[in-house]
Amino acid sequence: MFKMFAEPIQDGPLRARLQSARAGALVVFEGWVRNHNEGFAVEALEYEAFAEMALLEAEKILAEARERWAIEAIVGAHRTGLLQIGEIAVWVGVSAAHRGEAFAACQYAMDEIKRRLPIWKKEHYRDRPAEWVNCQHCATAPAHHTHHHSATDGARV
Amino acid sequence: MFKMFAEPIQDGPLRARLQSARAGALVVFEGWVRNHNEGFAVEALEYEAFAEMALLEAEKILAEARERWAIEAIVGAHRTGLLQIGEIAVWVGVSAAHRGEAFAACQYAMDEIKRRLPIWKKEHYRDRPAEWVNCQHCATAPAHHTHHHSATDGARV
């Protein structure tokens, strides 16, 4: 199960899906809005999603995780709209019999979510105009900038 | 900060210690009592701790994690007493600017907690007498059993 939230992510219903008497391990990842990125003071973030495709792609990622590791359940969520510092932008939880599988599946899902979901963020800075992360680099310095939709370039967490 | 709980672990105060405007990532691990171990149906677990040393050793582990990875905060907790299926036996949370560090530090702390803290568990089975995990093996089959306090032998998660 993967959900998009326009309001603050409530983890209660997400966690409920992970409960299992067979599970000995739970790993939860939360991506928080932090107050800086690449040296600039950030005041807020705006997330925009191509929701239909993001949900399709997210379900593919969760299915891949279930196929690759012996886990009980995996659940994710992503926020859209304007977020303040400290708010949860992304949430992934995995339950499994053993902790190695829970860690690996959670980390895989997060890497792929950042790499593949059609979701964008606009950073609102304290000292300069807001900009869409990655896009402005591409527009202004394409010759020196070769990330090709990389997961890490300009990524937040 | 590491705490021992004789009552159910409440994660609210633990999570509060992890808050940081500089953190973009939170990883939380929970070890749950599961309903089986090594093929036997488990009905409950009893944890006993040499609390003074467990706390000393746990603080060493958290300090090692802070030294090795760029993290904002790391907090842990371990339960003692009789636990039912689904209850939280161990809790570790890590906040960091970036997710790689949060995952690595959390996983390291869990590995070391299982390996080093003087804490024992007695498994109460459905179909046979309760036993202290690891100890009975040592007593009854020392010649065939060479774990030497290993982290994985008979471990739950």
Added chain:
Amino acid sequence: MPEITIKYFAALREQAGCSEERRQTAVASAAELYRELQAEYGLSLDIQHLKVAINNQYCPLTQPLQNGDTVVFIPPVAGG
């Protein structure tokens, strides 16, 4: 001429000034469509940094367009 729906997100949405439009066009591929839009709106993103999805499926930029297709040009993503 085939009629195409185009959805815009993030920087492209701001530059196009709308989030969705329908247009009749004779272009042969997604790449040609992007050049048409780029000329009209002054879209700043170079096509080499975009992916394209047609009817919610990622496709090559050379994909021919059919009447009724929904096309989305996808800037470098930054979720999470």
Added chain:
Amino acid sequence: MPEITIKYFAALREQAGCSEERRQTAVASAAELYRELQAEYGLSLDIQHLKVAINNQYCPLTQPLQNGDTVVFIPPVAGG
């Protein structure tokens, strides 16, 4: 003779029938102390599977004991 405090946990606690005791003993090391206790209580754990902590510090089993020491024999752990 030196007086030693011994704390018992888990399987050792159940076999010794107590969680703590003080005893006067002439043994020269932690290992000798364990053999003394093993003979008295029939402790089933072989010493090769134990660690020893003296005054909350892990020590070699050969460590000599001092008056006032607190000794804990630590069976294979199973926390988490």
